[in-house]
Amino acid sequence: MMHIEKVDSGGKLDGWIEIGPVTDIAPLGSRVVRRTEGNIAIFRAEDDRIFAVANKCPHKGGPLSEGIVHGCRVTCPLHNWVMELETGEALAPDVGKTETFPVRVEKGIIYLQLEPALTEG
Amino acid sequence: MLDKPAKQKLVVVGNGMAGMRTLEELIERLPDLYDITVFGAEPYGNYNRILLSPVLAGEKTVDEIMLNDLNWYRDNGITLRHGAGSHINEIRRDRKVVIAADGSETPYDRLLVATGSNPFMLPLPGADLDGVIAFRDINDVNLMLDAAKAYKNAVVIGGGLLGLEAANGLMKNGMKVTVIHLVDHLMEMQLDDVAGEMLKNSLIERGMDFRLEAKTKELVGPSGRVETVVLEGGEEIPADLVVMAVGIRPNIALAQKAGIHCERGIVVDDTMLTYDPNIFAVGECAQHRGKVYGLVAPLFEQAKVCANHLALKAFASYKGSKTSTKLKVTGIDLFSAGDFKGNDKTEDIIFKDPHSGVYKKLVLDGNRLAGAVLYGDTVDGSWYFQLMREGSDISELRRTMMFGQSHVGDSGTGGIDVSTMDDKTEICGCNGVCKGEIVNAISTKGLFTLDDVRAHTKASSSCGTCTGLVEQILQQVVGGDYSAAPSEKPMCKCTDHPHDLVRRAILDNQLKTIPQVMQHLEWSTPNGCASCRPALNYYLLCAWPAEYVDDGQSRFINERAHGNIQKDGTYSVVPRMFGGLCTPNDLRAIADVADKFEVREVKVTGGQRIDLFGVKKKDLPAVWDDLGAAGFVSGHAYGKALRTVKTCVGSQWCRFGTQNSTALGVKLEELTWGSWMPHKFKMAVSGCPRNCAEATIKDFGIVCVDSGYELLVGGNGGIKVRVTDLLTKVATEEEVLEYSGAFIQMYREDAHYLERTAPWIERIGLAPVKERLEDESERKALFERFKVSQKYAQVDPWKERAQKSELQRDFAPIKELVNS
Numbered sequence: 001m002m003h004i005e006k007v008d009s010g011g012k013l014d015g016w017i018e019i020g021p022v023t024d025i026a027p028l029g030s031r032v033v034r035r036t037e038g039n040i041a042i043f044r045a046e047d048d049r050i051f052a053v054a055n056k057c058p059h060k061g062g063p064l065s066e067g068i069v070h071g072c073r074v075t076c077p078l079h080n081w082v083m084e085l086e087t088g089e090a091l092a093p094d095v096g097k098t099e100t101f102p103v104r105v106e107k108g109i110i111y112l113q114l115e116p117a118l119t120e121g
Numbered sequence: 122m123l124d125k126p127a128k129q130k131l132v133v134v135g136n137g138m139a140g141m142r143t144l145e146e147l148i149e150r151l152p153d154l155y156d157i158t159v160f161g162a163e164p165y166g167n168y169n170r171i172l173l174s175p176v177l178a179g180e181k182t183v184d185e186i187m188l189n190d191l192n193w194y195r196d197n198g199i200t201l202r203h204g205a206g207s208h209i210n211e212i213r214r215d216r217k218v219v220i221a222a223d224g225s226e227t228p229y230d231r232l233l234v235a236t237g238s239n240p241f242m243l244p245l246p247g248a249d250l251d252g253v254i255a256f257r258d259i260n261d262v263n264l265m266l267d268a269a270k271a272y273k274n275a276v277v278i279g280g281g282l283l284g285l286e287a288a289n290g291l292m293k294n295g296m297k298v299t300v301i302h303l304v305d306h307l308m309e310m311q312l313d314d315v316a317g318e319m320l321k322n323s324l325i326e327r328g329m330d331f332r333l334e335a336k337t338k339e340l341v342g343p344s345g346r347v348e349t350v351v352l353e354g355g356e357e358i359p360a361d362l363v364v365m366a367v368g369i370r371p372n373i374a375l376a377q378k379a380g381i382h383c384e385r386g387i388v389v390d391d392t393m394l395t396y397d398p399n400i401f402a403v404g405e406c407a408q409h410r411g412k413v414y415g416l417v418a419p420l421f422e423q424a425k426v427c428a429n430h431l432a433l434k435a436f437a438s439y440k441g442s443k444t445s446t447k448l449k450v451t452g453i454d455l456f457s458a459g460d461f462k463g464n465d466k467t468e469d470i471i472f473k474d475p476h477s478g479v480y481k482k483l484v485l486d487g488n489r490l491a492g493a494v495l496y497g498d499t500v501d502g503s504w505y506f507q508l509m510r511e512g513s514d515i516s517e518l519r520r521t522m523m524f525g526q527s528h529v530g531d532s533g534t535g536g537i538d539v540s541t542m543d544d545k546t547e548i549c550g551c552n553g554v555c556k557g558e559i560v561n562a563i564s565t566k567g568l569f570t571l572d573d574v575r576a577h578t579k580a581s582s583s584c585g586t587c588t589g590l591v592e593q594i595l596q597q598v599v600g601g602d603y604s605a606a607p608s609e610k611p612m613c614k615c616t617d618h619p620h621d622l623v624r625r626a627i628l629d630n631q632l633k634t635i636p637q638v639m640q641h642l643e644w645s646t647p648n649g650c651a652s653c654r655p656a657l658n659y660y661l662l663c664a665w666p667a668e669y670v671d672d673g674q675s676r677f678i679n680e681r682a683h684g685n686i687q688k689d690g691t692y693s694v695v696p697r698m699f700g701g702l703c704t705p706n707d708l709r710a711i712a713d714v715a716d717k718f719e720v721r722e723v724k725v726t727g728g729q730r731i732d733l734f735g736v737k738k739k740d741l742p743a744v745w746d747d748l749g750a751a752g753f754v755s756g757h758a759y760g761k762a763l764r765t766v767k768t769c770v771g772s773q774w775c776r777f778g779t780q781n782s783t784a785l786g787v788k789l790e791e792l793t794w795g796s797w798m799p800h801k802f803k804m805a806v807s808g809c810p811r812n813c814a815e816a817t818i819k820d821f822g823i824v825c826v827d828s829g830y831e832l833l834v835g836g837n838g839g840i841k842v843r844v845t846d847l848l849t850k851v852a853t854e855e856e857v858l859e860y861s862g863a864f865i866q867m868y869r870e871d872a873h874y875l876e877r878t879a880p881w882i883e884r885i886g887l888a889p890v891k892e893r894l895e896d897e898s899e900r901k902a903l904f905e906r907f908k909v910s911q912k913y914a915q916v917d918p919w920k921e922r923a924q925k926s927e928l929q930r931d932f933a934p935i936k937e938l939v940n941s
Contacts, residue, residue, distance in 0.1 A: 019936050028674040031935035046648055049934035063690045067181045068651040075651030077686060093577045
């Protein structure tokens with residue numbers, strides 16, 4: 001929270017990358033951060049909470065960014081797996097996990113870290 | 122002091138299937154609403170009583186029929202009291218406590234009585250001898266298995282479902298069994314005399330002995346254990362074990378003692394509430410609208426309703442159940458449902474083949490199926506039961522329905538018997554699920570319903586063709602008919618309301634946004650799910666064409682991106698070519714786009730259009746801009762919408778053509794393009810009965826003849842091939858257009874979301890469609906509403922997105938971190 005003033009014009013410091021304003025994503029929508037290591041889907045829930053997960057369903061690699069968002073979940077457009085955006089876990093009875101990334105919002109701007117979040121396993 | 126008020130206390134008396142199913146439903150809705158205590162008489166968790174027969178027959182173990190083991194109670198924070206002394210002796214309604222045999226008192230805020238039923242024991246002389254038992258619980262099964270090890274002769278009193286299953290089990294355990302039955306044929310509650318006779322003969326072949334129209338006089342056993350059964354006529358039958366299976370009685374003693382109104386059972390209303398406003402009752406002890414049920418499917422429906430009210434939702438209602446029965450005797454196929462006897466107002470269709478041991482009787486009441494008895498071939502039982510539950514109009518099926526679902530133009534899976542398949546046989550072709558996996562999931566995870574199986578195995582969750590097979594497997598593994606979902610299924614797990622009710626509520630209450638619908642109908646989730654949101658978006662769009670603002674986030678990606686997503690995440694693009702006609706310039710423009718955007722494959726579609734594959738999402742607006750400049754609009758090949766009007770060349774070129782089918786196709790497509798539908802919608806116009814445009818498998822087809830146009834509806838060339846029904850014949854093109862628009866509007870207003878015209882017409886019957894469209898004022902009103910809706914629908918979504926930059930945002934990444 002305290003690092004905001006350090007973010008430079010290149011948008012990159014302390015591992016946080018500036019992505020863009022929250023309002024650039026529709027409520028219950030998603031847009032993609034393109035990168036060579038695999039795209040990251042940024043989601044906006046109804047209450048403006050922001051999530052970042054690898055844009056790849058653990059089932060058959062479907063682009064989660066294109067799914068329907070409901071609550072803090074997304075339904076994969078290919079075969080309807082439902083993923084928890086917070087943890088990247090598939091909703092039971094399906095079993096699988098997609099990477100999540102640390103993300104935070106400062107003054108309406110989304111910042112993202114590219115190292116996958118450490119989660120208890 | 123705690124901030125939170127203490128939780129309400131829910132006490133359940135009875136640890137059987139009905140009570141625990143209610144708790145499961147409740148916990149699924151609101152896991153933390155109550156402190157729950159369950160009192161049970163047996164020293165087990167909750168098990169599947171229906172499967173005691175296979176346990177007795179040695180086909181299953183007790184462990185295999187457990188539904189909720191002790192861990193389940195612990196994991197859900199439920200206190201289970203089932204030790205000695207925990208039998209509930211009294212309900213004190215004045216103080217709202219239950220009193221157990223050990224004297225302990227447990228207070229309740231709400232009480233659920235699920236005490237089930239007791240086997241009825243005939244008050245015969247000698248009924249209290251050792252070796253005289255009922256067939257009701259695990260203890261009875263153990264007594265029977267012990268007896269079979271030590272003794273030879275068994276008598277079962279009662280030739281109903283339960284008695285015969287007991288007799289079969291005892292015979293399998295090596296005993297010589299005689300069945301005594303009061304009336305002249307077996308299972309008279311479920312079978313007519315013909316099927317009863319066939320069943321008897323088949324059991325005699327297996328070695329069972331019968332005394333029909335026989336009454337037991339007394340049981341004799343000087344040693345203290347039963348030795349002989351004496352009949353009224355004087356005959357004496359040796360018996361070391363007597364099983365009484367003459368029926369069950371609702372266990373209402375506890376409720377009666379507490380002064381709760383009882384008749385045959387504890388009387389409940391449509392919310393499963395008894396005459397005490399804090400006490401509910403479900404299952405075999407409950408009497409609803411004069412009926413007491415002893416089968417599983419109704420209990421589950423009651424449990425769902427009761428849970429809704431326990432969860433303070435206050436809108437579900439139970440309206441009674443239709444029930445069906447299957448005998449669980451391996452090797453004997455028998456199915457019975459509904460009014461199988463009929464009366465002087467009904468008609469029977471009967472099939473009888475004594476040589477192969479097959480007998481089928483369908484009882485028809487007008488155009489509805491009222492009942493069915495099947496013996497020897499029960500593959501179509503669930504289909505008949507579905508027709509009965511849904512009250513389907515069967516007038517179109519009447520001549521062929523006796524031969525099963527596979528003979529009514531359904532190329533799906535009807536008529537296949539899964540019991541003969543081995544475990545490696547693939548059941549679900551879409552998801553590659555074999556029979557063994559399904560059987561395994563059902564038994565290890567305790568699944569009951571089709572939805573459970575779909576969730577855990579994915580079988581039948583995609584195209585649905587194998588649904589019938591999966592239902593058969595369910596029946597074989599878990600016994601009774603669990604697939605008996607209520608005739609009106611909820612839209613999805615976010616609500617208990619069925620589609621029709623939601624649509625009515627939207628109109629009646631002037632609901633105009635998705636949040637309004639969800640709030641008004643008390644959706645259980647904050648913003649629905651991927652199943653209900655697109656449905657609601659469509660229903661609102663259809664109800665309020667002028668006002669409703671389409672919610673893009675509630676559409677599947679294909680309809681949001683206006684292209685078909687492919688498995689690699691790219692899109693396919695299909696420009697509209699009205700009636701399949703195009704010019705050399707059109708083709709040049711498409712070719713230029715294909716070159717410019719490096720389209721990876723170009724293909725002609727089944728609907729006479731050109732499909733460009735492998736377009737990247739970010740290129741879509743530019744592709745549309747170029748196509749739009751050449752005069753193309755979206756082909757909606759991605760949408761639940763009017764797809765294409767396929768045409769043949771017609772009288773303009775063809776020597777057989779009777780009318781200008783191409784020009785008519787163009788007019789039809791100009792009238793209907795852009796309209797959103799419950800599902801995709803295809804049309805075709807053939808210039809003569811040779812039918813080169815394949816109009817007889819379209820949602821709306823036209824076959825031109827010399828004197829005019831035959832209008833055909835409800836065809837489908839997809840998963841289940843269905844040939845169209847003839848709607849009517851008209852003389853002019855104007856009438857064709859009016860009928861087509863009116864038909865589409867009726868479908869749009871009446872069908873459930875994701876229901877094609879073929880299953881829709883099979884559900885409601887052709888008659889109401891004909892009736893409304895042949896009534897001129899009704900037809901014109903429908904057509905008028907269609908035209909109003911088209912005024913707002915015929916906006917090319919491609920052009921909008923190609924020209925308005927604010928609509929292009931979602932096609933591009935929010936950030937590029939790729940160099941170059």
